[in-house]
Amino acid sequence: MPIITFANTKGGAGKTTMALVTAGELSKRGYRVAMLDADPQQWVSRWMVKAAKLPKFSIIPNIGAENIDETIAELKKKADYILIDLPGGLTPLLAKAIGFSSHVFVPVQGCALDAAGGAQVLEIMKQLESECGIHIPHSVALTRVSSIITTRALQAVKIFLAAKNIPVLNTPLIERAAYRDMFDAGTIVNALDPEMVSNLDKAQENARVLVDEIIALVPAKAPRAKAAAPRKTASVAKKAA
Secondary structure, three states: OOEEEEOOOOOOOOHHHHHHHHHHHHHHOOOOEEEEEOOOOOHHHHHOOOHHHOOOEEEEOOOOOOOHHHHHHHHOOOOOEEEEEOOOOOOHHHHHHHHHOOEEEEEEOOOHHHHHHHHHHHHHHHHHHHHHOOOOOEEEEEEEEOOOOOOHHHHHHHHHHHHOOOOEOOOOEEOOHHHHHHHHHOOOHHHOOOOOOOOHHHHHHHHHHHHHHHHHHOOOOOOOOOOOOOOOOHHHHHHHO
């Protein structure tokens, strides 16, 4: 049962958007997904009122350093994937969540501030490995990337990451209207109305390819197929007739 954490000490890097896009695509594929809302403002829990009612996707609010251990222990029996959406800032919860993680994804926009915030998370994992012998697999995920142009700032971030030999997902999270509209609608991307959202198919395709890559890095057992209804035997069918 993999635990995936989305972390960047800088706010606004796209952590929550990436977590929700990932959760939506995983639940669409039949995985049971639990998303831990660790933001003190509880934006996910407050916004995703419709998503919280989806059968394969649950949002667990009010997660902090004092209750994350117990919450994860309970969810291990119920979820195929646990996703942790962390707030910005260097907090005790950040270190705890990283310690639980099967893989940490560090969302970074094409700007130096996001890269600096991501570097702080990477430094914590480096210290865990050098001082405690704990290796946490991790990848940077580029977010809010233009589908048309590559800015100089984004190119500079890519060069910086390559120079540091930091693994980066091949698939970025493209800037799409659907990723903004899902918050207004209070649900995940796959539940949006294609008549109301522009280029929804392109956003869903981006989500599909991104999660293909995430599953390859952090695999889980295949979701159980829904059991078929038992077939009537000849005698039962005759009696019913």
